[in-house]
Amino acid sequence: MKCPVCGSDVGEDAKFCPKCGSSLELAKTIVMSTTPFIPGYKIKRVLGIVTGLSPRTRGVLGRLAAGIETMFGGEVTAFTSEIEKAKVEAMERMKAKALALGANGVVGVDLETSDLGFAGIVIISATGTAVILETEQ
Numbered sequence: 001m002k003c004p005v006c007g008s009d010v011g012e013d014a015k016f017c018p019k020c021g022s023s024l025e026l027a028k029t030i031v032m033s034t035t036p037f038i039p040g041y042k043i044k045r046v047l048g049i050v051t052g053l054s055p056r057t058r059g060v061l062g063r064l065a066a067g068i069e070t071m072f073g074g075e076v077t078a079f080t081s082e083i084e085k086a087k088v089e090a091m092e093r094m095k096a097k098a099l100a101l102g103a104n105g106v107v108g109v110d111l112e113t114s115d116l117g118f119a120g121i122v123i124i125s126a127t128g129t130a131v132i133l134e135t136e137q
Contacts, residue, residue, distance in 0.1 A: 002092060003017035003019065007092075029104060030095055030098065030099060030103065030104055030105060030106065031104065031105040031106075031133060032091070032095065032105065032106045032107075032109050032128065033105075033106075033107050033108075033109060034108070034109045034110070035107065035108070036107055036108050037107065038105065038107065038133065040135060040136055041105065041133040041134065041135055041136060042133070042134060042135075042136050043105075043107070043131045043132070043133060044131075044132045044133065044134045045131065045132040046129060046130075046131050047098070047101040047102065047103050047129075047130040047131060047132065048101060048129070048130055049127065049128070049129055049130070050094050050097040050098045050101070050103075050106060050127070050128055050129070050130045051093075051094060051097070051125060051126065051127045052089070052090040052091060052092065052093025052094030052095070052096070052097065052125070052126045052127075053090060053093065053123055053124070053125050053126075054085075054086040054087075054089040054090040054093065054123065054124045054125075055086075055116075055121055055122070055123045056082050056083070056085070056086040056121070056122050056123075056124070057121045057122070079122075082122075083113075083122070083124065086122070086123075086124040087111060087124050087126075089124075090111070090124045090125055090126040091109075091111075091126045093126070094106065094109070094126040094127065094128060097130070098128070098130035101130045102132070103130035103131055103132060104131075104132055104133055105130075105131045105132070105133040106128040106129065106130055106131065107128060107129050107131055108128050108129045109126060109127070109128035110126070110127050110128065111124065111125070111126050112124070112125050112127075113125075
């Protein structure tokens, strides 16, 4: 598991990050959804928009492999794992910002991909609304 605040690797059983001291219990309980509401919860307070970004590129060998794959058509597997890593990283960064605001949920999560157009850099962004949720009675 990674610390949502500083990104350090921590054990699954840890309650606090050994590097920055952040609570890891909150990170396990934050609820995220692409919908504007979450069944079983009501939004008690809106804290604001949070965003996480993850720019990625492949090295020369990765781009060469992708170039060869494009000649045959189909999935370009040389980029699949990088895009998946970028998605997770962007969502973790968004979650860390929500936790820093005191949120226990993020609603309206939107994932987007942008190409910077040079050097093969792709940016994955995760944006949502940090909220404080409470369970409905």
